[in-house]
Structure formats: C-alpha cells, structure tokens
Amino acid sequence: MNWDDFDAFCQVVEHGGFTAASRALDRPKSSLSASVARLEEQLGARLLERTTRRLRLTDAGETLYRDISKPFSQLRELAVDAVAKGAQVQGTLRVAAPYEFGAHHLASVTCRMLARHPQLKVQVDVEHARVALFERHYDIVFSAIEHSFAPSTVVAKRVYSLExxxxxxxxxxxxxxxxxxxxxxxxxxxxxxxxxxxxxxxxxxxxxxxxxxxxxxxxxxxxxxxxxxxxxxxxxxxxxxxxxxxxxxxxxxxxxxxxxxAPLRIYALLPGRRLVPAKVRAFLDGLEEEAAQQGNTSAPA
Incomplete structure (x- = not known):
C-alpha cells in the first residue's frame, strides 16, 4: 500500500475536487488522479463518482474517508509543526483577505517577503465576499472579525485598525x-x-x-x-x-x-495549531512593521 495515495484521496475530498487540490498542494492534477485510481484498483472499489460539475463520494469512499481522514489530518499538522520549529521561511503561504484590506495593504509586504525568502511562494486571494474560514486550507485569513464568528479551533490576532x-x-x-x-x-x-x-x-x-x-x-x-x-x-x-x-x-x-x-478592525485568523509556521510568523511580522510605519495600530488580540 502506498500511504501517499490515501492522503491524495483525502486531499481531493477536502478540497472538493482534483483541480482545487492540485492548486492547493502545488501538485499535478494527473498525479492526484493517478493516486486515486491506483487506490481504487488496490481496494477493488470505486471511491469517487466524477462528473463534469462536481465530485461525489461513493458509499465505499465515504466509509474510507470517515475512517482515515482524521489520522491523516493529524499527521499533516504534525508535519507542519515540525517545519515550524525550523527558522527557514519556505513552502507556499496561502492568504485570503477582504478586498478593501488586501488590495491596499498586502502587496508591499508580499513583495518584500518574496525578495527576502527565495524558497517561499505566496498565494493571495482577495475576496469581495466574506471568506469561509480555512475552507480552502489557508494559512492566514484576514477578516473584519466584528462581523464574523471565530470557532475555538481558530487563533485570532489583530493586525490592523484602519482609519x-x-x-x-x-x-x-x-x-x-x-x-x-x-x-x-x-x-x-x-x-x-x-x-x-x-x-x-x-x-x-x-x-x-x-x-x-x-x-x-x-x-x-x-x-x-x-x-x-x-x-x-x-x-x-x-x-x-x-x-x-x-x-x-x-x-x-x-x-x-x-x-x-469607528475604525475598520482587521484580524489575522490562524488555524489553531500548537506552533505557528515560520512563513506565517514572518508575514505577520512584516505587516506589523508596515503598520508601525504607516501609523496604523497593531496589537495582539
């Protein structure tokens, strides 16, 4: 058994399809499709029903996902924590922000981060609607939290109070x-x-x-x-x-x-992991530096 195939199956389900999982994992769609096909062949069961519009779990797929998704999620989190212990800023940082904040306050910080850390990639999604918390596996979701409900699995840190x-x-x-x-x-x-x-x-x-x-x-x-x-x-x-x-x-x-x-208060919402990855710490530090330079208030929540 190739355990990577099981993880690929979980990732496809969690991201709602092969294309979204490919984009989030920075992995070829063909590779994910091959992993799931190989897993189906080994198990002798169809796990996913593929249509042009959506992906649906079969009964066998739903049972398998229910049994293995939690341990694989825990393994991924342990891997993220292990990387966080290191000081090197690397990997892909996924950020979502409302338009009014993202369009005018994230570009300069993102450019500095990429210049300082050549092994880092940054994906910034600027949303007009309210961002669903970590539905697409973001590392940071910026939100006007006064209009949002942050669950207990989310750590909230205020970054900006905008005039x-x-x-x-x-x-x-x-x-x-x-x-x-x-x-x-x-x-x-x-x-x-x-x-x-x-x-x-x-x-x-x-x-x-x-x-x-x-x-x-x-x-x-x-x-x-x-x-x-x-x-x-x-x-x-x-x-x-x-x-x-x-x-x-x-x-x-x-x-x-x-x-x-009343100011627009923007919070950085982070998944409630035990350790914050170096790439996330570096990005938030850069935002706080810029806030100080621009005269915006910035403080932990």
Missing part, C-alpha cells in the same frame, strides 16, 4: 449646503456596507450613532461604494487609504474630519 472616514463627491455636497454634523447624514443618501446598520462617531460633542436607513446602494465591495460615491450617488464610509487617490484628484471630499469614525 475610516466619510467621503462624497463635491457635486453631491453642493446640493446640501446646510450639512454640518452627523445628525444631518439622514438627509443624504448613504452608501452602506454589506452589514451596516449604524455608523458610530466620536467628536467634539461626544459619541453619536447614525442609523443607516434605506440606502440606495448596499455592497460589501468597497470598490463599488467608492465608484458610487465618485458618481455622486451618496456618502460612503470607507478606509482613508482606499480613498486617498480619489481625494487627491478632487473627485471626493472628506466630510466631518473633526468626527472620528
């Missing part, structure tokens, strides 16, 4: 010359995030919560809200770094700068 502000086009604000404070926001169209119900502010007169009522646009995609704000369709609450270019070009103006919006 947010209110932004609108000059043309829109010309139509509302009396606008002066948060209490006036309900007279304007508000461009809401996917889960926004209220916007919190701290300012000269204390704390204020503004209810987000019937927004003409609701999207978790910050780029969509940014484009809508520049088109004069409403007021958007977005991170300042994401809007910096539009402000510099005069396409957006910042509203109520004397009032502080």
């Amino acid at each position: 947010r502000g209110l932004f609108a086009s000059p043309e829109l604000m010309a139509r509302f010359p009396e606008f002066a404070g948060p209490e006036d926001l309900n007279a304007l169209p508000l461009l809401a995030g996917g889960e926004d119900t209220a916007w919190a502010f701290n300012g000269p007169d204390g704390s204020v919560n503004v209810e987000v009522r019937n927004p003409p646009l609701r999207s978790g995609n910050a780029e969509v809200r940014l484009q809508a704000a520049m088109a004069g369709l409403g007021v958007a609450r977005i991170t300042a770094t994401f809007c910096a270019r539009a402000v510099a070009e005069g396409r957006l103006v910042r509203l109520l700068p004397q009032w502080e919006c």
Whole structure:
C-alpha cells in the first residue's frame, strides 16, 4: 500500500475536487488522479463518482474517508509543526483577505517577503465576499472579525485598525449646503456596507450613532461604494487609504474630519495549531512593521 495515495484521496475530498487540490498542494492534477485510481484498483472499489460539475463520494469512499481522514489530518499538522520549529521561511503561504484590506495593504509586504525568502511562494486571494474560514486550507485569513464568528479551533490576532472616514463627491455636497454634523447624514443618501446598520462617531460633542436607513446602494465591495460615491450617488464610509487617490484628484471630499469614525478592525485568523509556521510568523511580522510605519495600530488580540 502506498500511504501517499490515501492522503491524495483525502486531499481531493477536502478540497472538493482534483483541480482545487492540485492548486492547493502545488501538485499535478494527473498525479492526484493517478493516486486515486491506483487506490481504487488496490481496494477493488470505486471511491469517487466524477462528473463534469462536481465530485461525489461513493458509499465505499465515504466509509474510507470517515475512517482515515482524521489520522491523516493529524499527521499533516504534525508535519507542519515540525517545519515550524525550523527558522527557514519556505513552502507556499496561502492568504485570503477582504478586498478593501488586501488590495491596499498586502502587496508591499508580499513583495518584500518574496525578495527576502527565495524558497517561499505566496498565494493571495482577495475576496469581495466574506471568506469561509480555512475552507480552502489557508494559512492566514484576514477578516473584519466584528462581523464574523471565530470557532475555538481558530487563533485570532489583530493586525490592523484602519482609519475610516466619510467621503462624497463635491457635486453631491453642493446640493446640501446646510450639512454640518452627523445628525444631518439622514438627509443624504448613504452608501452602506454589506452589514451596516449604524455608523458610530466620536467628536467634539461626544459619541453619536447614525442609523443607516434605506440606502440606495448596499455592497460589501468597497470598490463599488467608492465608484458610487465618485458618481455622486451618496456618502460612503470607507478606509482613508482606499480613498486617498480619489481625494487627491478632487473627485471626493472628506466630510466631518473633526468626527472620528469607528475604525475598520482587521484580524489575522490562524488555524489553531500548537506552533505557528515560520512563513506565517514572518508575514505577520512584516505587516506589523508596515503598520508601525504607516501609523496604523497593531496589537495582539
């Protein structure tokens, strides 16, 4: 028996198919297919039903996976822990992040990591929707954890607290010359995030919560809200770094700068392993260095 064939079978099931497993493992799809075919021949049973749209476990495959998936998962974790004990940064680092954070805060760190560590590969998936925690075997998932539930098997570490502000086009604000404070926001169209119900502010007169009522646009995609704000369709609450270019070009103006919006808190979520791999430690250290240079807050959760 070739135990690698058993592991290949488990990986294909866990990743939902040969293509996804091939990409995650950096292993040829043909090699995984050959492993599963060899295993089926040795066991004398069909394990997977392959169709053009999806992969389905047969009864024999489901029984085998139930019996062997846990020990193979434990062996993989032990292997990761063994590598983590070493100081060398190598292998493939898989990262997922929401668009508003990933597009503007991960590129420079990723480039520095690749320059410093030639044996490292980095896969960064920038998602517009909320990222499913470790469904695709990520090493780090960045998430606005205030809107997420982190299970006990996940370790949460805060990396960034990003400044947010209110932004609108000059043309829109010309139509509302009396606008002066948060209490006036309900007279304007508000461009809401996917889960926004209220916007919190701290300012000269204390704390204020503004209810987000019937927004003409609701999207978790910050780029969509940014484009809508520049088109004069409403007021958007977005991170300042994401809007910096539009402000510099005069396409957006910042509203109520004397009032502080609740920041966007981004956490790094890690699988709850006993040891953190060197590649993950190095990446988080690089992010914290950049946060300090940019003046963003960064602290353990």
